[in-house]
Amino acid sequence: MNKVKIGIIGTGNIAKTHAGNLKSIPDVLLESAFDINTKSSQDFAREFGMTVRYSIDEVFSNSDAVYITVPNKLHAELSLEALTAGKHVFCEKPFALNIDDAKKIVKAVNEAGVVYQLGFNRRFAPVYKKMKDFIIGGDLVPASFNIKMNRGELQFPPWTSNPKVTGGFLFESTLHLIDMVCYLFGEVKKVTAVGSKTIYPCVDDFSMIFEMENGVHGVLSSSAHTTWMYPFERVEICGNHFTIANDEMETVTYCSGLDQPSYQEKFSTLSIEKRWGFVQEDSLFIARLLGKQEDGMDLIATHIDGYKNVELIENIYQQIGLGL
Ligand SMILES: NC(=O)c1ccc[n+]([C@@H]2O[C@H](COP(=O)([O-])OP(=O)(O)OC[C@H]3O[C@@H](n4cnc5c(N)ncnc54)[C@H](O)[C@@H]3O)[C@@H](O)[C@H]2O)c1
Known part of the structure; x- marks a missing residue:
């Protein structure tokens, strides 16, 4: 080619x-x-x-x-x-x-x-890449997580509030962090969920508990009608006296033990496209087409990842029972 x-x-x-x-x-x-x-x-x-x-x-x-x-x-x-x-x-x-x-x-x-x-794209955002690297490297052995994924509104673009177009808020926004749960912690054993229809004509507020096959457990809450108050997205992981958390794609803060300092890395000097992982995902897509081997290819989301996400989200909507 x-x-x-x-x-x-x-x-x-x-x-x-x-x-x-x-x-x-x-x-x-x-x-x-x-x-x-x-x-x-x-x-x-x-x-x-x-x-x-x-x-x-x-x-x-x-x-x-x-x-x-x-x-x-x-x-x-x-x-x-x-x-x-x-x-x-x-x-x-x-x-x-x-x-x-x-x-x-x-x-x-x-x-x-x-x-x-x-x-x-978030798989390649530096804040999440840092979490993944600590887990792969064995420094962080996750025990539990606390995640929020909020969205200020479902107004821009206007179709985002129409569940017939989006498939529901989980498919539109929260999906990114449901994928993050699988990316960071592996296979989901069980998910338990409640939700409500409040402002928009779809289920727009969710609380979920995840139990993973490897014993990790955690909560993910996601609302579509908050303000855009910072930070609207945060993943906090606790492990072996090791804590790491991000504030959106801007900063990641971690502490690797008792009586240890905490460190913060800030990414606001990167372009938004790099900070959010878009540059990296596009570049890896082209590298794959050209048959090149590059760092990060093992982190790409495939059809298998997509399938697992759909299975999980269908399960969550069935539990809530309010439709989309
Ligand atoms: N990965 C991310 O962070 C991220 C961010 C934003 C959007 N998205 C996803 O990208 C998709 C597009 O979102 P957007 O914000 O760019 O929306 P958008 O409304 O800005 O753009 C969608 C475009 O598709 C066109 N379109 C609609 N029906 C079409 C058809 N049948 N054939 C050809 N074109 C058609 C529309 O005219 C419009 O120009 C959505 O699925 C959204 O979930 C992902």
């Missing part, structure tokens, strides 16, 4: 982040831009030096790999179409909103033999 030809389906907010990252990778040719809103794809194509396409098939015909960056409910259908066309796929989270679609995608990825990657 010479330059990897990229097609982008859905030219909204997050597509701009990915295109901005991809533009600076020499092995990439940003080729095709498609959106049902033609004005959006035209502006996008102009900004990133791409060709406007007017159908999904036109995108497939002109791309080696596609980015699926449309609202949630379209991810499964477009993933299946792209996989059937033999394209490598980078799909924004969530890859499916129900287990039937999740199964179809897993089968299609296995049959297509292409690269399929999910947009769980």
Whole structure:
């Protein structure tokens, strides 16, 4: 493969982040831009030096790999179409909103033999990478965790409050931290959940208890109607007299023992795209397409991770019993 030809389906907010990252990778040719809103794809194509396409098939015909960056409910259908066309796929989270679609995608990825990657950028954010490194290195042996993942509103973009489009708030936002639970602590043995519908027409407030196969346990609370008061996202892990916690993607603070100082690393000097892990995930996606081996490839979220997330979220919604 010479330059990897990229097609982008859905030219909204997050597509701009990915295109901005991809533009600076020499092995990439940003080729095709498609959106049902033609004005959006035209502006996008102009900004990133791409060709406007007017159908999904036109995108497939002109791309080696596609980015699926449309609202949630379209991810499964477009993933299946792209996989059937033999394209490598980078799909924004969530890859499916129900287990039937999740199964179809897993089968299609296995049959297509292409690269399929999910947009769980936080796995590469320096704050979470630090936690993962301490766990892998054996310095931190986690016993329990305390996680919050809040969101100020479900108003921007407007479709985020519509569960028919998002699949529910868990699939829209909290999913990032549900993935983080699995990324940091392994397989979930049991999850117990309660929730309520308060401000928005979906279940918008959740409290969950996780029990992991390795004995780690913890809580995750997630509300969609807080303010944007800092920090809206925090993971705190306790272990063998070792504590580590982040404040959003800005800082990580840790203390490795009794009678030890605590250390804080601040990442506010990095670009937001690096701080949130977007640069790293895009760069690893392209490296995989080119068959290169790079640090961090073992941390990428695959269709298998996506499948586990869908299974967990379906289970949580069933327990709450209020619909999405
Ligand atoms: N990983 C992250 O941190 C992160 C951040 C933001 C968004 N996302 C995910 O990315 C996806 C897009 O979010 P966004 O904020 O960019 O939304 P957005 O509304 O800004 O952009 C979505 C675009 O898709 C287009 N679109 C809708 N239906 C289409 C169709 N059938 N064919 C082609 N284009 C279509 C819309 O016109 C719009 O331009 C969502 O699934 C969201 O959950 C992930």
